[in-house]
Amino acid sequence: MDTGTHVVMGIALGGLATLDPVVAGSHATATSVLIGTIAGSQIPDIDTVLKLRNNAIYIRNHRGVTHSIPAVILWPLLIIAVVYPFFTGANLLHLWAWTFAAVFIHVFVDIFNAYGTQALRPFSSKWVALGVINTFDPIIFAIHIIGIFLWIFGAKPGVTFLIMYAVIIAYYLRRYMAKNKVLCEVKKIIPDATEVIIAPTMRFHQWRIAAMNKEHFFVGRAVNNEVQILDQFIRIPVPNTPVIEAAKKDTNLSAFLSFSPVYRWEVDEYNDFYEVRFIDLRYRSNGHYPFVAVVQLDCDLKPISSYTGWVFSEKKLRKKLSIIPS
Known part of the structure; x- marks a missing residue:
């Protein structure tokens, strides 16, 4: 997801944490947990600084090591090492648990983008990209903003964000089903396709399509489940010249x-x-x-x-x- 969405997700998770009696019962724990969830929702994307060097390093490494299994384990410990000295009265276990949840959710939701992550490192360097949610999804962002405003105006954060996340889970399922419908339509047009990549856009009913069979590449789009092939290229193997x-x-x-x-x-x-x-x-x-x-x-x-x-x-x-x- 984009930076803005990860920020509001961190705030929302901090609000959800108030359902935890230990968090709700301690100001130090609640404050440190909110800081931890906001930081945890951001820190895997620290590799964005690589773009300052050049695009090649950024493309090769973004969402790689920083989104790996060892990183998901280490990031919460690093955040706690910085935050806890300012809140020594906080419950360390619950601070770790909610910070870990923020880091894990960051990596987990990135898997649903078309860009994906190398979340299976070090066991596999394969990119895991489900292509269900756009990098910036205005609906998901808006739902978080509404939840945060309700919290500001006095709503109970735990219940508010619990309902919000139930809605978002339902939305993810709806997007997954929508993608599968598009996939079925693509296979009707290209029944011998060996690979089909369907990528979401910011618009709910529009998808990008890239597919191939043994002879051709196909590029298209889907609008309201209607698939249109826009370009077709002969598939020529890259020669060893x-x-x-x-x-x-x-x-x-x-x-x-x-x-x-x-x-x-x-x-x-x-x-x-x-x-x-x-x-x-x-x-x-x-x-x-x-x-x-x-x-x-x-x-x-x-x-x-x-x-x-x-x-x-x-x-x-x-x-x-x-x-x-x-």
Whole structure:
């Protein structure tokens, strides 16, 4: 989920914790638990700072180690080590339990996004992405905001957020069923599909679709369970040519390939350099595919420039690269 949603989830969980008699009976415990749930709902995304270095490091590592099983165990201990000295009268066990719940829920809800997490590390580096909830879901965010306002205006937080979470669980189930309906429709159109990726959008009844069979890639969308195929590409295996192999050694392309499960590729030859481009097919937006990796190589196959990330026009992409082909 996005940062804002994780913040309101932390506040809501702190309110829900008042149902715990130990928390409700101690001001120090209640205050430290609220701080712990807010911090716990944020700390797995500390790897966002990697974006300050470059996109390749961010793409390869975001929602990786910081969302792993060891991290889920260690983050609450780190938070408690910082918070508890200011609230020595707090119940340490209950502070840990609710902080752990905040960290666990953060990682758990991220699994439902299309981006996913590597939550099974160190046992598996596989990305777990159920693709049911958009990274920012306005309905989930609004429900939390309503709950927080009710708390501010005097509603009992425990009961308020218990009802709120019951509604959200029902919403998750509804989204899961909606995705399955779209999947059934896609299989009617592409019965021999070997893989189908369905990604949510901010709109409840709209989904992005990327699918493949042995011969083709298909890109489409679903609106109110009606599936429309927007683009179709011949599925050409990536060749083991010297140009491609040299490009794969670039950190930007390597990061792209570690993250993207469905893509097409292009190689262009100019007067004094080659350009290799890999295009993720999951994020079609207004006829454009914004998530790409581009590597430019000189005639000796040495890298000149490269980029990976989201870019929404060819002009902006060229600005991120040092060479503009004539």
